[in-house]
Amino acid sequence: MIGVFREIPRREIDLKPRLLALDNTIMNTFVSPEKPLNDISPTPAAHAVDLHKIYGTGQTAVNALANVTIAFEQSRFTAVMGPSGSGKSTLMHCMAGLDSPTSGKSFIGGIDISGLNDVELTQLRRDRVGFVFQSFNLVPTLTAAENLTLPLDLAGKKADKDWFDYLVGQIGIGDWLARHPSELSGGQQQRIACARALINRPDLVFADEPTGNLDSNTSTGVLSFLRMSVDELHQSIVMVTHDPRSAVYADRVVFLADGNVVGSLEHPTADSVLEQMRNLAS
């Protein structure tokens, strides 16, 4: 591991944000979501101000997000939890620029994405954001290796060989690089999807229930990889999950209900998450 660590070609190991974050967690386990976070950390990886999203109109209108203000700090692993239909996916879509909010602003690395056009959003997604979904993350006609480098190919860039080898080594699928997704297990596919999300060294990775279709053993592989990328690569990750056992991999858990942020938990443990969930349900 240490050997690999030295080869990480990207960010200089900058402990400052992490220290600040630690400092923050020590000071207070409960961070009020309404409280602006700018003063306790440098520019967050992504943040949203007064996000509001209504689907449909009139009688059938659904208030998917009701005035959400939230920040995802850099180099941290944040889990988003909440009952089905609470607006977790919607929040991610709006913050990643896949969908546009009804009102409010969202930022990625300080850039206001509500003002961007399609071309700029595409570029932003390609260069600064990574995605992992519950399923269907890979293009079925491309091999594992080709899927891995897809964002770079689309940008017309060449894959950095060291970085590629490092990621492949981390997800441990070196032997199957030439295989097509249909010839890989669900866990392998998800690990490739995670690695792909990192291939362009994004500011932030959004993962929507990346382990939703996997058994607990396979999930562990995926989650460890994500954890590793935060610890060793200082990646910022936001992950939606329903499973408290997954949530414990995160540095912080944010709880949503009915389109509102209803709670947050630093350094979650299975017990604290469950308790929080129970509190919210009651």
Added chain:
Amino acid sequence: MWRITVKGILAHKMRLALTAIAIILGVTFVSGTYILNDTLHSTFASIFSNVYQGFDFQVRGVAQLNDAGGAVRNPIPESLLPKIKKVPGVKYASGSVIGYAQFVSHKGKAISNSGAPTIGVSLALNSHISYLHVAEGRMPTTSNDVVMDAATAQKYHFKVGQQVRILLAGPPRTFTITGITRFGAATNLAGATLAGFNTPTAQSIFGETGLFNDIYVVAAPNANKAVVERSIDRILPRGVDVATRQTVVNEETTVIDQGLSFFSTVLLIFALISLFVGAFTILNTFSIIVSQRIRELALLRIVGASRRQVFSSVLLEAAILGLFSSLAGLGLGVLAAIGIEVLLRGFGISLPSGTPVIAARTIVVSIIGGMGVTVIAAIIPAHRATRISPVIAMGGQQSDSLLFHHRFIWGAFVSLLGMAALGLGLVLSTILFVGIGALSIFIGVAMLAPALSRPFANVIGSFLVRTLGVAGKLGHENSMRNPRRTAQTASALMVGLAVVSAVAVLGASMSGTATSSVDNAVTANLIVSSRTSSVASVGFSSAIPKAVSTIPGVVSTDMIYGGTPLTGQFRFRHTLETLESVSTHHLAGTVVLHIVAGTSQALSSGDLLISSSTSKSDHLSVGDKVPVKFALTGRSTMRIGGIYQPNSLIGSYLVSNSFYLHHYQNPLPTAVLLKTNGHPAVQQKIEHVLVPYPNVWVQTRTQFEKSQLAQIDKLLGLVYALLALAVLIALIGIANMLVLSVFERTHEIGLLRAVGMKRRQVRTMIRSESVILSMFGAIIGIIVGTGIGIALAYSLQSSGITDIVVPVPSMVAFLVISVLLGLVAASWPARRAAKLDVLAAIAAE
């Protein structure tokens, strides 16, 4: 993106294969047409340069009417020959005449190769000049000698020393074959038969005693040819000129090329119809592929593919498919050229064969055409692909009801625009507008089709449910699952059948008109005319009218001259037109003219009668003086003496026989109209008299009518055969769409099988979907086509189509055939669906 595209193509090989066939067939037709055209061109060019090898200059009459086709030239006096021989630098010179001479086979049949000319020529005894090589036997020396071209001799088993009867402008004569000729390496002149006589004989039988058509000159080897040409030119009288060998070859080749270009234009129109139909299939396939890859495309968008990248990826896929299909089509074009030739021969048009010529133009047009059609057809699906919202990758579906509404309005708009363009095109008789109009109507109707498909499918569907039970119901519902897709698939067939129906309406109207024309134009009981089609007819021996007029029971005999494309050419104001003439003695007894203005008596005083459509289009009325020009007599003005209702049998310009005989060199009658006492024996007697003239026949009005109809039917048959490809491509489109949807519904079919659907029911389900598709396409096509056909027929009223007929039985037949073909198209997809392994199908995503 390049890699994704290529991988996409490889992954969808199966789905693209059928689409490729649609493009390949269309391109094959296009390249086949060009290859045939170029092959014929080079064949003729080599024949001409072969034939005209021996001489350096040709002295001939100045071209009189040369606006279109071959120049019409007058003969030149024989007395020029000795003068030319004396010109310094001239080594040899020899005159030649050319005229009508048709061999009669051993079986007594007039020999003609489906409309190719039957030529008689004088042969120069001087072998340095003669363009014919006597391969066997000797040159004709006496007035009883003839040489025959090798192809005719071979085909009809004639040998040197045998007797052969030859039909001439005068009475037929029997000659002795003294030799067999060849044109260099070729055995014949592209189907033309050739009889060679010695010069005095030829001059007498062609009625050109003391005249030559051309004088061929060979310059001395050391002479300066340009000087010799100038010296010859100096001694030539007015109205005679001299041309180099190269000029003559070029002129002849140009004439052939003009004929060929008409011919290839017609073929190209059919080829383009096929490509257009193919475009629908391509559009459909790409739409289906895009919608099947909707999640994949959304995923690409999420990981950073821009709209442009998605768009160009789909287009690139189309371009690659188009390129490969075009190349395949180009290769198959060689076979198609042979195929078209065989097809045309089956319909009586024979062409000389030669080594296929693939010109650079053919390659460029095929590839650009094939790729262009594919890429253009893929634009809409590609655009749709860019509109896929990235969120879809996570499992949403995109509704396009809004688009749907737009399409309807646009469809109506485009259809109306098309109708306007069509109408404008018909009024102005501009083929381009007609084409654009028809095209827009097709596209507009195709856009309207999704809205029409639901009510339509409900009607047929309810019938299918009643007869086929649950399988029929599922088939119906599948066809309605994506109305746009159903409509696109059916649209290809719609276009094919619309063209077929339009042609059917036109054909039926022509037939109806021919019938009524005979009734309206001819009162004669019997009609003597050429057996060959009227297009190729140059007339027949003028001895015939004399021979039949003396038969007891024949009350009156009327000759008709001109009226076919090869006779009666004259310049009317600024265009070349065809003149026809009738005798004025018994006019009322043989021909009916519905005079609108003026009087038919004016014919006797040398006036011109014109049809009312000409008078309308040229703004002419009785008493107007118009400039005309005849090859023989030059420019003059004629008075319009009367205007008659258009009649396809009489044509648009009519004069009296005596006028005609004064203005044409030795014209041959093209028809003889007989009034008899009505006794049936008279016809037999005439037939007996006509035995020596196997190129003509005598027919009652009913028989005449029938043979006219037979000609139209033959033409229709050819057109249908050429359209068959378009319909075939449409059916491939249906098969393709069914295969794709079977593929898409693999999981669902597996489920159905798992819950107890029999294989037979699966097949029935797919087939009923196909029946709905093909009926839908056929019915809209027939309706649209009938409309276009009526419009076309209406606009052709001026060219003599007076009756507009909708052939309902043919339409019903088209519908039935389409449905049957739809079932055939469904058979493979149906079998594929029925064969699916239940477990594997359920496991499929």
